[in-house]
Amino acid sequence: MxxxxxxxxxxxxxxxxxxxxxxxxxxxxxxxxxxxxxxxxxxxxxxxxxxxxxxxxxxxxxxxxxxxxxxxxxxxxxxxxxxxxxxxxxxxxxxxxxxxxxxxxxLRVTPVVAADASALASLQDRGGPEIPLPSVFAGHDFRSQPATQVWVLGASLGGPEAVKKFLDALPGGLPVGFIYAQHIDPRFEQTLCNTIGRHSAYEAKNFAENDVLRCGEILVAPVTNEFGFGDDGRLKQKNRPWPGPYGPSIDQVILNVAEHFGGCAGYILFSGMGNDGAEAIVTLADQDIQVWAQSPETCANASMPESAIETNRINYTGDPCQLALQLVNCVKHSWIEKHEPISDQN
Missing domain, CATH: 3.40.50 (Rossmann fold)
Structure with a gap:
């Protein structure tokens, strides 16, 4: 078109x-x-x-x-x-x-800013090697545990391919959960859920009221209505449409996740048209909170990552596989700091 x-x-x-x-x-x-x-x-x-x-x-x-x-x-x-x-x-x-x-x-006609069925149908099977699981996680099984570390994956046009490459490269067994906010036609929300987790070590699921996001899971953010978290961490429907021109609103997902998880959340913005996400990331005052973006030259559409980069709030950029490796290392070092403190030698 x-x-x-x-x-x-x-x-x-x-x-x-x-x-x-x-x-x-x-x-x-x-x-x-x-x-x-x-x-x-x-x-x-x-x-x-x-x-x-x-x-x-x-x-x-x-x-x-x-x-x-x-x-x-x-x-x-x-x-x-x-x-x-x-x-x-x-x-x-x-x-x-x-x-x-x-x-x-x-206008009666506006640009296509969201992925559609053709984008999902064209997704390729796993194309590269899986990153090895760090040895610090060997012998641990986090799958039934509520995720205390959560990463938001925000994407728009060109996003499904990039996010799938990212997820396919990750090893299973990391103590993290994901929330995937993808601009997409509401008719294809279930198809997205079925497709994005294929060949991944992480299980994709749709929103369900009072559900808990667990380690090893990818919550596909609902397209139509906003959601948040209760005090106990359970998913809560807010019974109102997402604010702004897109669904889901990546900005609002970031704000809602930051409100509940604080410094235990990270954010990655992938390929997409528009600037969704850029407004919310500048509100993350703690510079230790990781905010990454797909490198523009590797995007099908670079507008969204470029808008984020222009805010000067991005800590790291890379292609989907580099982002996956960065995440593995980040989660490993975070785990070591919390669970394997260096003893005082004096």
Whole structure:
């Protein structure tokens, strides 16, 4: 499907740049990006799906004739955009999401930001060797134990392939549980669950009220409604849709997991379109909390990891197999620190 074609008219060069950057991140084809005073010179406007207009300077009535022409045309026009914050500002991801949500309301066609059945059908079987289980876990069986260390795996377009490579590379027997938040059509939620755990040492499962996430399990986050955790760690339905334009909201999954697990959680953002996850990770004030991203050059779509990297909150980047190896080493060192302290030699 062709990308929706958008034209930007903005009288501020920085705003032009930030608008284009955000729209490209969300999968729009920005074919015009110029000052509104040049509107009369444009001849390719008939092919557009929408105009995005931002005028900051005071203008007299005569100089706004171009806007009257624009509004009288057949192409939808998005007006009233708030000024973009700097890219490094913590509120920039929220601004991007609001822009995307407004365009979604305006257009009948928006970019595909979620995986679908074809993405799941194309997933390959295990392609590489499994990482050996560290010897410190030999003789332990964590499978029936509630997970006290949890990793959130966030992904969108291109995510299923990357996450499956990551999971297939992990050895069984690690004392961790996973929550997989994947933007996907709700019709394929069960298919995702059936597919992502195939050939993995970890068992994928769907959300069930009052269930407990155990070591060795992958909870596939529900697409439609938000969930959280009770004081006893059991899964609780919040009986409301996920906030924002996506389901599930990776940002909200991160916030809910951080609220319950605190420093015992980690986060990995994989391939995807958009910026979901970037807003939440900047709220993780404890720099010891690990937040990783798939390296952009290995992504089917790099927008989501790039947005996360731009927040300067990412501790590590790598391809799916490198991320798996990093996780094994991280879990091993965490276990050694807690269960095998170095004795005082003095």
């Amino acid at each position: 062709a990308l929706p074609r958008v034209g930007i008219l903005a009288d501020d060069r920085l705003q032009q740049h930030l608008l284009k950057s955000a729209l490209v991140h969300f999968g729009f084809d920005v074919v015009i990006n110029t000052d509104p005073l040049r509107f009369s010179e444009l001849d390719a406007a008939s092919d557009l799906d929408a105009w995005v207009v931002d005028v900051r300077e005071d203008a007299d009535e005569e100089s706004l004739d171009w806007l009257d022409d624009l509004l009288d045309g057949e192409i939808p026009v998005l007006l009233g955009i708030e000024k973009a914050p700097q890219k490094q500002c913590p509120t920039f991801p929220k601004w991007e999401k609001r822009l995307y949500s407004k365009l979604r309301e305006l």
